[in-house]
Amino acid sequence: MSDNEIISRLKKIVEPYVQRTEGMENFEEETDFLNDLQINSANLVDVVLDVEDEFDIEIDNDSMEGMLTVGDAKSIIKRKMAAG
Amino acid sequence: MIGNDIIDLKLARAENKAANSRYLAKAFTSGEIRRIGLDADPELTLWTLWAMKETAYKAHQRRYNLPRRINPKSFECSLHDSVQRGCVKVNTDLYQVCIERSLDYIHVFTSETSPQQKKYYAVHEARSEFLSELSIDLGLDREEISIIKNHLGMPSICLGLNKEKIPFSMSHHGDFSSFVIALINC
Numbered sequence: 001m002s003d004n005e006i007i008s009r010l011k012k013i014v015e016p017y018v019q020r021t022e023g024m025e026n027f028e029e030e031t032d033f034l035n036d037l038q039i040n041s042a043n044l045v046d047v048v049l050d051v052e053d054e055f056d057i058e059i060d061n062d063s064m065e066g067m068l069t070v071g072d073a074k075s076i077i078k079r080k081m082a083a084g
Numbered sequence: 085m086i087g088n089d090i091i092d093l094k095l096a097r098a099e100n101k102a103a104n105s106r107y108l109a110k111a112f113t114s115g116e117i118r119r120i121g122l123d124a125d126p127e128l129t130l131w132t133l134w135a136m137k138e139t140a141y142k143a144h145q146r147r148y149n150l151p152r153r154i155n156p157k158s159f160e161c162s163l164h165d166s167v168q169r170g171c172v173k174v175n176t177d178l179y180q181v182c183i184e185r186s187l188d189y190i191h192v193f194t195s196e197t198s199p200q201q202k203k204y205y206a207v208h209e210a211r212s213e214f215l216s217e218l219s220i221d222l223g224l225d226r227e228e229i230s231i232i233k234n235h236l237g238m239p240s241i242c243l244g245l246n247k248e249k250i251p252f253s254m255s256h257h258g259d260f261s262s263f264v265i266a267l268i269n270c
Binding site: 034035040045046048064065066067068 | 096099101106107110111134138152153154155156157237257
């Protein structure tokens with residue numbers, strides 16, 4: 001799966017939780033889930049669960065700890081898909 | 085160390101998290117999950133524990149200047165019987181917290197520094213309302229008070245011409261905003 005496809009799928013996943021919609025206009029690797037999109041921290045756990053479902057992977061606690069930006073999420077998804 | 089978190093219960097309850105075992109397993113320890121399951125109002129307990137974790141996370145991050153992390157399971161909560169107090173353990177550190185609950189919100193804040201706290205309901209610009217009220221309380225001009233964040237995103241209140249920095253914590257959820265400040269002279 002290409003980086004672009006992962007990122008466009010991620011964008012659909014996070015959309016329902018985004019409180020700052022301007023942040024979606026430039027959805028790129030540097031986009032920060034908390035600062036740029038103002039996703040509530042409790043909803044970040046929902047994002048992790050939705051990513052697991054969408055990509056059929058399991059995200060362990062250590063990986064979840066570092067999932068702060070779109071780029072972080074993309075790297076974790078790629079790593080888990082390669083391992084699976 | 086200062087930290088606080090507010091939960092808008094109308095929003096939170098609508099998420100039905102207590103019935104979501106996958107969510108529980110990612111965010112809560114097995115002891116916490118047991119406690120949530122045994123409670124007559126599992127959603128209320130779940131969100132109380134979540135707010136305790138967030139509060140302790142903010143205090144812990146400030147104490148050690150830690151980079152941000154999503155590690156809710158590293159913060160293990162225990163509630164006292166009265167449910168107005170609790171403590172949160174992370175590694176070898178313990179954070180004591182005060183818990184205020186109403187039908188509409190849960191507010192948790194660290195209790196070590198006897199901080200001043202203010203809550204706002206359905207105030208559009210709660211942050212600027214808070215700063216205006218604080219300036220009156222302290223007898224300063226509104227322009228002399230501002231909020232600054234360091235590179236880790238931790239906020240402080242910046243006071244007066246000499247830019248004295250005071251530890252500060254803010255939280256916002258749904259219709260509620262809350263602010264806690266460690267004021268020494270108040």
